[in-house]
Amino acid sequence: MAGIKQPIQDLLTLLSTINVVNQDGNVTTLYARIWNNQLKDEEQGKLYAYAKPAAFVEVINNAQFEEIGVGFQSCDIGFRVHLIHEYYNGEVTFEQDLTIFDLRDTIVATLSHVQLTACGPLVRTAETQDYTHDNLYHYIIDFICNFTDSKGSYYDAQAGKYIYYGPPTGLDIIATKGQQSDLTNIISTQPYNIR
16 A cells, blocks of 8 residues: 555656646646745746646645554645646637636546545546636636545555465365265375474
């Protein structure tokens, strides 16, 4: 199994496989990183320039874990995708960034019902449009799935607490059938061999 890092990496990998058209009109892959309020920092001039469109992943941390046995815990966990698109007004489409909806459709199609490591299928739960955008449009898509965390279990391979071996013996039992009416008389042609 896995902890929370692997599903996040799976999600970032999936997002970074999406082909998009950047500001220069060239086809490239979607820039995908962890959300750290990059949009606010960029608007304040505190952040490096990053490729756009971009998708930033936020883990919604209000999970309520339940013990499911031997240290494994399960919860419904949310992933929020912040989609950032740079758009400048055109002559005909003044204040209408319709490209953001194409990007939204691609992300929804790519992520819906995908199973990340240690997770059930992703299901979209909410979306939020940006009604006060300037040249940067911020579209938010929320997904939820069930997550099973093995990090508290002795059976987690990386815990180093439990070592699994195959069956401890090579038990060979050879028996022949006795009389049908008397099941207590089972005749063996060889002795039991326990290794």
